[in-house]
Amino acid sequence: MSRKIASPTVTRSINYVVIFGSLLVFSILLLTRIPGMTILGFSPQWLLMWLIAWSIKRELIYAVIGAIAVGWIHDSLMITPIPSHIPGFIVVAVLTASWRQQRYIQEDFISLALLVFIMTFAAETIMAIQHLLLGLRSLSDIWLEHQRIALSSAVLSSLWAPLSCTPLVRWWDHVRALEKQ
Amino acid sequence: MFRRWWQRHGLSLVLVGVGLSAALFLRQTQGVVIQEFFALLVNMGGTIEEPVEPEILLQNSKLWELQNRVQELDQQNKQLKELLGYMETQNVEAIAAPVIGRSADSWWQQITIGQGSNAGIEEGYIVTGIGGLVGRVTQVTPHSSRVALLSDVTQQIGVMVSRSRYQGVLKGDTADPQFAQVSFYEKVPDVEKGDMITTSNLSVLYPQGLPVGKVLKVDYNAGPAPVAMIELSAPLVALEWVKVIAFEPKELDFELLPEQNVSQNR
The missing domain is CATH 1.20.5 (Single alpha-helices involved in coiled-coils or other helix-helix interfaces)
Structure with missing residues (x-):
């Protein structure tokens, strides 16, 4: 099979292309609003999906480092870097990496979609808490806003997860299998 | 080892x-690199052409008519001001730019526009659309700029009631980007339904007198001071083209506290 043909160095370099290419594509998708890709004007959390795909079956420390890096990238696209995406992303990375170790997550894309739904909700909740702590909005505003944003982006992200997360998860599975040999 | x-x-x-x-x-x-790459992707295939459809042509001619009238009034205004001995420096240069990107996260209200420092845009320039004020440029790359919309939570714009000159501060509405709230400084401000709201003469980051919106209703019971619900006059949700106006933020003669510095993005 192809596993025998592909040498480790080739796979490794393809892996870097996949990592940087997918990050670039997801960052650019964040800025666009394609008709049919939005609910109430909200779009999916593309970088969060990338992070979940990255954290699955990875060691905790790499998941956290990935969360910090992706958080910085997401912050770079906003007009103000505070409130930051990093706290929410770290929680998501830790949860995803440790849940996998307890084997809650199956291989199929339905449980992946469910995972993305829960994690988006968690990340948005942490963002809402940050807004509250920084005093940017009143509590009642945040409460309403959180419900709308968290639900719509969680639903959207989980709908897009099979298309965005699954290929990445499969690819990294493949890479790991090669490295073990 | x-x-x-x-x-x-x-x-x-x-x-x-x-x-x-x-x-x-x-x-x-x-994120200059990502944004610049995005702008290049969007701008690919030469320059972006303005859509020419009958409806838009009609709108354009209406717009031109209004622009002509505004110019005429502007001229009259200038002459009258000169008569009164008013000194005013006016920047009439404007750069048209297409809206190429939306906010990357739902908690922020921002857009990306397809013109940057190559077209002469600088940080702090004011962005307007059909209808009035849209926002403020917070970051510039060669081919794109990032704009904080006036409804963003960090942009607390000083506004006033055009008719009675009562001052207040604008806060974007969380439920709908098309609406906003104005909290007044006075306990009993003279404001009514239908009043026009413009940027305040005390505003540091925005020029004075730009149309912002119209008062829908006033809540006199809100604490600590009355709050007016306003409808923004620029259609923030359906923006396609905007106009960027050169503007130098006014100098502050006092030091900002760190927590006050949010709107300046430092």
Whole structure:
């Protein structure tokens, strides 16, 4: 099979292309609003999906480092870097990496979609808490806003997860299998 | 001992360092690379052409008519002001730019426009659309700029009631980007339904007198001071083209506290 043909160095370099290419594509998708890709004007959390795909079956420390890096990238696209995406992303990375170790997550894309739904909700909740702590909005505003944003982006992200997360998860599975040999 | 450890973990350590510093670089430069790449993608195939449809042509001619009238009134206004001995420096240069990107996260209200420093845009320039004020340029790359919309939570714009000159501060509505709230400084401001709201003469980051919106209703029971619900006059949700006006933020003669510095993006 192809596993025998592909040498480790080739796979490794393809892996870097996949990592940087997918990050670039997801960052650019964040800025666009394609008709049919939005609910109430909200779009999916593309970088969060990338992070979940990255954290699955990875060691905790790499998941956290990935969360910090992706958080910085997401912050770079906003007009103000505070409130930051990093706290929410770290929680998501830790949860995803440790849940996998307890084997809650199956291989199929339905449980992946469910995972993305829960994690988006968690990340948005942490963002809402940050807004509250920084005093940017009143509590009642945040409460309403959180419900709308968290639900719509969680639903959207989980709908897009099979298309965005699954290929990445499969690819990294493949890479790991090669490295073990 | 160390050499062995290094042989096993050295490569991944270096890669982690490279990855993290690349991400930090992106964050510190506010994602210039990503945004510029995005602008290049959107602008691919030469310049973006303005859509020419009968409806839009009709709108355009209406707009031209209004623009002519405004120019005429502007001229009259200038002459009258000169008569009164008013000194005013006016920047009439405007740069038209297409809206190419929306906010990357629902908690922020921002857009990306397809003109940048190559077209002469600088940080702090004011963005207007059909209807009035849209926002303020917070970051510029050669081919794109990032604009904080006036409904963003960090943009607390000083506004006033055009008719009675009562001052207040604008806060974007969380439920709908088309609406906003104005909290007044006075306990009993003279404001009614239908009053026009413009930017205040005390505003530092925005020029005076730009149309912002119209009062829908006033809540006199809100604490600590009355709050007016306003409808923004620029259609923030359906923006396609905007106009960028040169503007130098006014100098402050006092030091900002760190927590006051949010709107200046430092």
